[in-house]
Amino acid sequence: MKDWRYWLAEQRGTLLAFGIFIVMFVIYTSNHPAGFTANVVQTASNKGVLLAFVAMAQTLVVITAGIDLSVGMIFTLTNCLASWLVVGTGIETAFGVIAVLGTGLLCGAINGAIVIYGRLQPIVATIATGAVYFGIALLLRPFPGGSVNEGLADALTGRLFGIVPASLVTLLAVVLVVWVPFSRSVLGRAAYAAGSSEMAAYMSGVPIRRGKFAAYALAGLLAAIGGLFLTFFTYTGDAAYASGNAYTLFSIAAVVLGGVSLFGGKGSAIGAIFGALAFRTIGDLLFVFDFDPLWQPLFQGVILLIAVSLGAFALFRVRNRLEWFL
Amino acid sequence: MSETTVSGLAGRMPKFLRRADPAVLTAFACIVLLLFLGSLYSRSFLSPEYLLQQLKVASFLGVIATGMMLVILLGQIDLSVPWSVAAGAMMACAAAAYGPVGVALAIPFGIFCGVLIGIVNGIGVAYLRIPSMIITLATNAVAQGLMVVYTGGFSPQDSATGAMRYLATGFAVPGVPNAVLIWALIGAAMVFVLTRTGFGRTVYGIGNRERAAYLSGIDTRRVVMIAFAVSGGLSAFGGVLLAGYASKAAQSMGDAYLLPSIAAVVLGGTSILGGRGSYLGTVAGVILITLLQSILSVMQMPEAGRQIIYGVVIVAMLLLYGRAPASR
Numbered sequence: 001m002k003d004w005r006y007w008l009a010e011q012r013g014t015l016l017a018f019g020i021f022i023v024m025f026v027i028y029t030s031n032h033p034a035g036f037t038a039n040v041v042q043t044a045s046n047k048g049v050l051l052a053f054v055a056m057a058q059t060l061v062v063i064t065a066g067i068d069l070s071v072g073m074i075f076t077l078t079n080c081l082a083s084w085l086v087v088g089t090g091i092e093t094a095f096g097v098i099a100v101l102g103t104g105l106l107c108g109a110i111n112g113a114i115v116i117y118g119r120l121q122p123i124v125a126t127i128a129t130g131a132v133y134f135g136i137a138l139l140l141r142p143f144p145g146g147s148v149n150e151g152l153a154d155a156l157t158g159r160l161f162g163i164v165p166a167s168l169v170t171l172l173a174v175v176l177v178v179w180v181p182f183s184r185s186v187l188g189r190a191a192y193a194a195g196s197s198e199m200a201a202y203m204s205g206v207p208i209r210r211g212k213f214a215a216y217a218l219a220g221l222l223a224a225i226g227g228l229f230l231t232f233f234t235y236t237g238d239a240a241y242a243s244g245n246a247y248t249l250f251s252i253a254a255v256v257l258g259g260v261s262l263f264g265g266k267g268s269a270i271g272a273i274f275g276a277l278a279f280r281t282i283g284d285l286l287f288v289f290d291f292d293p294l295w296q297p298l299f300q301g302v303i304l305l306i307a308v309s310l311g312a313f314a315l316f317r318v319r320n321r322l323e324w325f326l
Numbered sequence: 327m328s329e330t331t332v333s334g335l336a337g338r339m340p341k342f343l344r345r346a347d348p349a350v351l352t353a354f355a356c357i358v359l360l361l362f363l364g365s366l367y368s369r370s371f372l373s374p375e376y377l378l379q380q381l382k383v384a385s386f387l388g389v390i391a392t393g394m395m396l397v398i399l400l401g402q403i404d405l406s407v408p409w410s411v412a413a414g415a416m417m418a419c420a421a422a423a424y425g426p427v428g429v430a431l432a433i434p435f436g437i438f439c440g441v442l443i444g445i446v447n448g449i450g451v452a453y454l455r456i457p458s459m460i461i462t463l464a465t466n467a468v469a470q471g472l473m474v475v476y477t478g479g480f481s482p483q484d485s486a487t488g489a490m491r492y493l494a495t496g497f498a499v500p501g502v503p504n505a506v507l508i509w510a511l512i513g514a515a516m517v518f519v520l521t522r523t524g525f526g527r528t529v530y531g532i533g534n535r536e537r538a539a540y541l542s543g544i545d546t547r548r549v550v551m552i553a554f555a556v557s558g559g560l561s562a563f564g565g566v567l568l569a570g571y572a573s574k575a576a577q578s579m580g581d582a583y584l585l586p587s588i589a590a591v592v593l594g595g596t597s598i599l600g601g602r603g604s605y606l607g608t609v610a611g612v613i614l615i616t617l618l619q620s621i622l623s624v625m626q627m628p629e630a631g632r633q634i635i636y637g638v639v640i641v642a643m644l645l646l647y648g649r650a651p652a653s654r
Contacts (some may be wrong), residue, residue, distance in 0.1 A: 067459060114641060119650040121598045123403060123459055126584055128640040135633030142630070241581070249463055262457050294478060298471025305464040308456050322537055 013259015020257065021085040021278035028281050031288040038163055045165040046157050046233055048277040051164070052171055053226030054247050055254035056179065056269040057108075057219040062255050064212045065195040065264025065288060066115060066122040070130030071223045072248030074107045076239055077137040078227030083146025083237025086228070090281065091148040100223050107133055110222015112213040119208035130248075137239040144238035146231075153232035171273065174225060179269045191215040193265025203291070253304040254279050327593070347596025347603075349647045353610035356643070360617045368624060369446025378503065385509035386568050387586055392516050393560030394587040395608045399520075401600025402451055402458035402535045406443055407587055409469035411580030414440045415569035416473055422487045429649075432487045433566055441555050442563020443469055448551030451532030473577065485574045494570030505567060517605045517612065518531045529553060536621075542606035590615045590642045594618045599650070 007013075028044070029036040061068040077102050085096030107129070114125045142220070158168050180190040188238050190211025193201035201208050226247075231237060258275025260267025285301050350468070364371035390407060397404045404410075418436025421428045428435075443465055450461035496504045520526035528549050531539040540546045569575040594611030596603025618639065622632045 114645075118641075118645050120641070120644050121650070124588060124592055124598055124644065125641065127588065128637040128644075130637070131585055131640075132637035135630045135635075135637065138628075138630035138633065143629075242578075249467055252463060253458060256460070262460055277403045294475055295471075298468065298473045301464065301467030301469075301471040304467050305461075307461045308464050309450065309454060322540070 010269075011271075013267055014274065015194040017258040017274035017278060019272045021266075021281065024281040026284065028285055030286060031285075033288075038159060041048075042157075042159055042165045042167075044281065046170045047284075048280040049167040049171050050226055050229055050233065050255060051250055051276040051280055051287075052273045053222050053229060053245070054251040055258065055272040056174075056252035057222035057226070058121070058248075058255050059258070059260050059267065059269045059272040060182075060191070060219040060222070061091045061122070062260050063263060063264060063267065064191045064215050064318065065196045065198070066212070067218055067252075067262075068108075068111060068126050068216070069123060069248055070107070070111060070126040070133055071251055072139070072244035072246065073133040074104055074220055074223040075227045075230065075247050076244035077107065077133045078224040079102050079230045080137040080140040080146075080237035080239050082175070082228050082231035083142060083148060086148050086152070086231060088149070093152055096149075097228065100228050101221060104224020104227065105217055109213070109217040109224070110316060111220065112216025114215065116209055116212050128219050130244075134239065134241060140238045141239045144240075146234050146237040148231045148235050150235065154237065156229070174222070175269065175273070178218060179220065182214070183268065187211045187214040187225040192265055195266075197265070204277045218222050249299070249304070250279060251276075253300075253307055254302075256307045328597045329516040332539035347595040347607060349593075349609040350604065352643075352647055353594055354601075357610060357614050357617060360614070360621060364617070364624070367621070370625075377503075378506075380616055381613075381619055382503040382505050383620070384429055384612050385503075385505040386564050386571065387583065387590060387616060388612045389567065390561050391582050391587045391608055392512055392515060392589040392605075392610050393557030395591045395594075395596055395603065395605065396516070396529065397458070397557045397590075398591050398596055398598060399533045399600055399603055400550055400553055401531050401536075402550070402554075403588070404447065404462050404561075404585065404599075405459060406447060406462040406466040406469065406553065406558070407561050408578075408580035409466045409473065410440045410443050410558050410561035411565035411568065411583055412575070412577060413443065413469050413473055414565030415447055415487050415575035415579060416477070416565075416577075417562075418490060418566045418577045418600070419486055420476070421570055422485075429489075433489060433493075433563075436566045436569075437559050439560050440565070443558040443562075444550065444555040444558020447558065448554030451554060452547040452550035467547070469581030473629050477577065485487055486569045486572075491569070491573060492567055494567045500598060505571070508567070513605060513609065525552070527551065530601055533597075533602070535601075585640075586615045586619075592641050593640070 014245060025044075033041055035039050054075055057069060057071045057074075061066055061071075063231070081103055082096065082100045085099050086093055087096065087106065103120050111126055111129055114120055114129065115122045118125070156170055158166050160166050160169060183192075186207065187210055190206045191214065193204070193206045194208040194212050198208060254276035255272045256262065256275070257278055258271035258273070259268065260272055260275075280298075282303055283296060286299055291299075348633065361372065368645060370376055390411065394404055394407065414436040417439040418432045421432040423437040446465050447458070447462050450456045450465070451458045454461075492504065493508065494505050498504050498507060520529065527545070528539060528544050531542070532546050532549060536546050561580075562585075565575070565580060568579055572579070590611035591603070591608050592598055592611070593611070593614055594603065594607030618636070619632070622635060627635070
C-alpha cells in the first residue's frame with residue numbers, strides 16, 4: 001500500500017503529462033479530416049519523436065539542476081553531419097551513424113567538461129558552445145542539401161507490420177538502452193542527487209562530478225539521435241539558426257510539461273517524452289481547426305508561458321516567506 | 327550607501343588601479359591587443375574615423391547591454407532580448423504609420439512595448455518565482471509570435487521616422503555621433519543609479535543574497551520587477567536606434583544581440599551569479615565584442631567562422647576569469 005502511494009507521488013508529473021497527451025491526441029485525431037488512421041499516427045509520431053529525443057536530452061541536464069541551451073544546435077550540427085556521412089553501402093552507413101552519434105557525445109562531453117571542470121555557469125557556457133556548434137554546422141552545410149541512405153531512412157520513419165510507427169519503436173529502444181540503465185546506475189542516481197542537493201550529495205560521497213558529466217555527455221548523444229532522425233525525416237541537412245533555437249526552446253517547454261523540475265532532482269525522461277508529444281500535438285491542433293499557420297508561433301509561445309507559470313502554484317504551499325528566495 | 331563598496335571607480339583615479347577588478351583590466355588589455363592586431367592587418371584600423379565608426383556601432387550594443395547588466399547584477403538573466411529589440415523597432419516603425427501623432431509618439435511607443443515585455447518578465451521572476459531563464463525565454467517566444475502575427479510573416483514595410491534616424495545617425499555635437507552621445511548619457515545615468523542611489527545598492531544587495539536584502543526590509547520583488555522593466559525598455563530602445571540606423575525594422579534584427587550582450591557584461595567582469603560588477607567593465611566588454619566582430623568582418627571571415635571564433639573566445643575568456651569559486 002505504501003509503496004504504491006510512493007510510486008504514484010513520484011510519477012505524478014509523468015502521469016499528468018501522459019494524461020495531457022492522451023486528451024490532446026484524442027482531440028487531434030477526432031478532428032483530423034482523415035481520422036484515427038495509421039498514416040495520421042505515423043506522421044504525428046515522426047514529428048513528435050524528433051522533439052522527444054531533444055527533450056530527453058534536456059531532461060538529463062535539467063535533472064542535475066543545470067540547463068543546456070545548446071541542445072538545439074547539437075541537433076542541427078548532427079543533422080548536417082548526417083547528411084554527409086550516413087550514405088552509401090551498409091557498412092559506410094553504419095560507420096556514418098556511429099560517427100554522428102560520437103560527435104553528439106563529444107559535443108555533450110565538451111559542455112559537461114566546461115560546466116563541471118571549468119566551473120562556468122551552464123547558461124552562458126552552453127549559449128557560447130551552441131554558437132560554436134552552429135558555426136560548425138554552417139561550415140558543413142552553408143546551403144541546405146545533402147542526402148541520406150534512403151533505405152534506412154524509410155525503414156526508421158515508416159511502419160512496422162503496416163501499423164506501428166517505426167519511429168516510436170526506435171524511441172522505445174533508446175529509452176530502454178540509454179535512459180533506463182542510466183537512471184538506475186550509480187551515475188544516474190548521482191545526477192539526481194546533485195540536482196536535489198549538491199552539498200548533501202557531496203557530503204555523502206556520491207560521485208556528483210562524474211554523474212553530472214555523464215548527464216551532459218548523454219544529453220549530447222540523445223540530441224544527436226534526434227539530429228539523425230531529422231535527417232531520416234527530411235533527407236537533407238540544413239543549418240537553420242531559427243530551427244535550432246526553436247528546438248532548444250521547445251525542449252524546455254516539453255521538459256516543464258513533462259513534470260521535470262527546473263530546479264533539478266525531480267522528474268524523468270519518460271515524462272519529458274510525453275511532454276514533447278503533448279506539446280507537438282497542441283501545436284498541431286491549430287491545423288486541424290483550420291487556423292492561419294501564422295498564429296502557430298504565438299500559440300506555442302503562450303502554451304510555454306502558461307506551462308512555466310503553472311509552477312507558481314507551488315507558492316501557495318510556502319509557509320515561510322523566506323522560502324521564496326532559494 | 328557607503329563609499330567603500332565594490333564600484334569605487336567613479337571619480338577616484340589614484341585608487342583606480344589598486345581597486346580595479348582584474349577582469350576589467352584584462353578586458354581593457356584585450357582591447358589594446360585587438361587594436362594592435364588590427365593595425366598589423368590594416369593601416370586604417372587606428373584612424374579616428376574608423377574608431378569613431380566602431381564606437382557608433384558599439385553604442386547600440388552598449389544600450390542593450392546596460393539593461394542586461396542590471397538584470398545580471400541581480401543574479402538573473404534576460405533571454406528575451408532578441409524579440410524585445412525587434413518588437414521595439416517594429417512597433418516604433420508601426421506607430422509612425424498613424425499620422426503625425428504616431429510619428430511623434432513612435433519612439434516612446436517602441437520603448438513602451440519593451441517595458442511591457444520586461445514587466446511580464448519581472449512579474450514572472452519576482453512574484454511568481456519562475457526561474458528568469460525560463461520565463462524570459464517564454465516571453466521571447468510570445469513576443470515573437472505577436473510580431474509574426476502582426477506582420478503576417480513578412481518584414482514590415484513601415485520605415486523608421488526622421489527622429490529615429492537622427493538619433494542613430496545624426497550629429498548634435500559636431501564630430502560625435504548621436505548614438506555615442508546617447509550611450510554616454512544612458513551609461514552615466516546607470517553609473518549614477520548603481521553607485522549613488524538606494525535602488526542601485528539594493529540591486530547589488532539582492533544579487534549577493536536576496537534573503538538578506540528582504541530581511542533588511544527592502545521590497546526586493548519590486549526592485550527585481552523594475553530592473554526587468556528597465557532591461558526590456560533599454561532593449562527596445564536599442565532596437566529603435568538600430569531601426570533608425572538601418573532605416574527600417576526587420577524580424578530577426580535582435581537575434582544577433584543576445585549572446586553579445588551577455589558576453590559583453592560577463593567579459594566586463596560582472597559576476598553571472600550577481601552582486602558584483604562595475605559599469606566600466608561593461609563598457610570595456612561592449613567595445614571588446616564590437617572590435618572582435620569588426621576585425622572578423624574586416625578579415626572577411628564567413629558567418630560560420632565568426633560564430634565559432636566568437637563562442638571559443640567567450641568560453642576561453644570566461645575560463646580565464648569568470649569561473650565560479652572552487653566548491654568546498
